[in-house]
Amino acid sequence: MSKSRISIGMLGMGTVGRGVYRILNENRDGIEQKVGASIEIKKILVRDITKDRGLDLEQGLLTTDAGDVIDNPAIDIVVEVLGGIKPALDYSLKALKHGKSLITANKDMVAAHGKELFEAAEDNGCDVFFEASVAGGIPIIRPLKECLAANRISQVIGIINGTTNYMLTRMSEEGLNFGEALAQAQSLGYAEADPTADVEGYDAARKLAILASIAFNTRVPLDQVYLEGITRITAEDIKYAAELNYVVKLLGIAKESEEGVEVRVHPALLSKNHPLATVNDVYNAIYVCGDAVGDVMFFGRGAGELPTASAVVADVMSAARYQLRNVPGIVSCTCFAEKPIKPMGLTSTKYYIRLNVADKPGVLASIAFVFGSNEVSLASVIQKQITGHAAEIVLVTHRVLEKNLQDALKIIKDLSTVDEVSNVIRVEE
Numbered sequence: 143m144s145k146s147r148i149s150i151g152m153l154g155m156g157t158v159g160r161g162v163y164r165i166l167n168e169n170r171d172g173i174e175q176k177v178g179a180s181i182e183i184k185k186i187l188v189r190d191i192t193k194d195r196g197l198d199l200e201q202g203l204l205t206t207d208a209g210d211v212i213d214n215p216a217i218d219i220v221v222e223v224l225g226g227i228k229p230a231l232d233y234s235l236k237a238l239k240h241g242k243s244l245i246t247a248n249k250d251m252v253a254a255h256g257k258e259l260f261e262a263a264e265d266n267g268c269d270v271f272f273e274a275s276v277a278g279g280i281p282i283i284r285p286l287k288e289c290l291a292a293n294r295i296s297q298v299i300g301i302i303n304g305t306t307n308y309m310l311t312r313m314s315e316e317g318l319n320f321g322e323a324l325a326q327a328q329s330l331g332y333a334e335a336d337p338t339a340d341v342e343g344y345d346a347a348r349k350l351a352i353l354a355s356i357a358f359n360t361r362v363p364l365d366q367v368y369l370e371g372i373t374r375i376t377a378e379d380i381k382y383a384a385e386l387n388y389v390v391k392l393l394g395i396a397k398e399s400e401e402g403v404e405v406r407v408h409p410a411l412l413s414k415n416h417p418l419a420t421v422n423d424v425y426n427a428i429y430v431c432g433d434a435v436g437d438v439m440f441f442g443r444g445a446g447e448l449p450t451a452s453a454v455v456a457d458v459m460s461a462a463r464y465q466l467r468n469v470p471g472i473v474s475c476t477c478f479a480e481k482p483i484k485p486m487g488l489t490s491t492k493y494y495i496r497l498n499v500a501d502k503p504g505v506l507a508s509i510a511f512v513f514g515s516n517e518v519s520l521a522s523v524i525q526k527q528i529t530g531h532a533a534e535i536v537l538v539t540h541r542v543l544e545k546n547l548q549d550a551l552k553i554i555k556d557l558s559t560v561d562e563v564s565n566v567i568r569v570e571e
């Protein structure tokens with residue numbers, strides 16, 4: 143080994159950056175012994191160097207000049223924990239072009255610009271690691287790329303957004319409605335003031351695009367991930383689901399089939415017996431099916447200062463080992479195939495449908511007729527409550543084609559006896 147020291151430059155010193163600094167300092171002995179060299183943080187880019195970070199930082203360590211990190215010839219590895227696309231992408235590409243390996247926790251950047259980052263790394267003989275970009279502290283990127291590499295993966299299903307999992311857990315356990323659960327998540331710091339990225343499913347979609355790309359060795363564009371958030375889920379849906387022996391979870395689902403790769407993020411009813419059904423609060427879990435290994439599940443904390451930094455520092459250690467042995471650039475992109483994305487209309491699941499209808503004879507028969515004519519067969523019909531002349535009913539279908547279900551719903555919405563299609567939720571088996 144030619145070097146005895148690895149120098150790191152950090153872009154960002156917020157929640158994750160602080161955790162990286164703490165782990166590298168608090169666990170220094172073990173980390174350096176495992177790597178076989180000393181590891182030094184040389185410069186950290188921030189917006190405001192006067193901000194109190196609650197750490198005893200060496201004078202001159204912080205900088206507001208990105209060049210001190212990305213153009214600094216003394217720095218071997220750059221840790222990008224700024225977040226967002228701009229300026230993180232420009233800085234990351236520049237660091238790679240200077241031959242520095244890149245560690246990032248940035249799902250937005252990896253999901254939208256992974257190809258550019260990998261190509262820049264390959265062209266310049268360095269590595270890109272991004273374990274923390276999906277499910278924080280849970281090891282899932284490297285297990286998919288390496289430990290499960292011998293398998294054909296058939297599906298990856300994950301609870302990959304802690305905020306919405308916390309909210310759905312509170313709605314389920316305390317009967318809270320959506321607004322109350324969101325307020326609770328915000329007061330505990332689990333949800334941001336603007337919760338759109340979490341509750342509308344964007345955050346989970348980015349993570350799913352990354353997971354699916356690795357699992358199926360094909361680049362899954364973010365805009366091809368079908369997306370539905372949890373804003374329409376009510377306390378009633380959760381209660382009725384429980385009566386039917388299901389829990390409601392926001393799932394990221396990626397499956398491979400003959401028609402292509404299916405990638406969808408949406409709330410789903412999941413049997414209480416499914417291993418993911420017991421994953422509650424802010425915890426995340428990813429369930430993977432491989433042809434050789436069978437079913438495996440990865441569970442843990444999907445966010446937070448130290449859990450996320452745990453994954454970032456492990457990536458730093460891998461990059462350092464490769465640099466010390468003069469073999470950077472051996473972790474290449476695994477998207478070697480070009481597979482189509484399966485159109486959503488061709489996917490099939492069971493469905494839970496809640497309707498408000500007129501409480502009079504023949505209504506159910508007319509609804510069942512529309513479903514039947516569109517090849518949607520019903521597994522159960524339950525009348526939940528009657529108020530005045532209206533009745534609330536819950537239907538569960540057999541496994542049907544999404545397109546057929548949507549065609550039937552278009553007609554049902556317009557029936558004079560149907561006041562409202564209150565909710566439609568897929569049932570994942």
Ligand SMILES: NC(=O)c1ccc[n+]([C@@H]2O[C@H](COP(=O)([O-])OP(=O)(O)OC[C@H]3O[C@@H](n4cnc5c(N)ncnc54)[C@H](OP(=O)(O)O)[C@@H]3O)[C@@H](O)[C@H]2O)c1
Nearest residue numbers: 154155156157158188189190223224225247248445446450
């Ligand atoms: N937080 C988590 O639990 C978690 C989990 C998984 C992945 N991640 C990912 O990790 C990344 C970092 O998240 P975070 O929660 O640590 O973010 P954060 O707390 O907002 O920290 C961002 C840091 O970047 C600095 N920064 C931002 N824009 C900058 C700019 N234009 N120039 C210079 N410095 C800039 C900020 O400087 P100042 O401190 O001076 O403002 C701050 O130190 C994101 O990609 C996020 O998605 C986070």
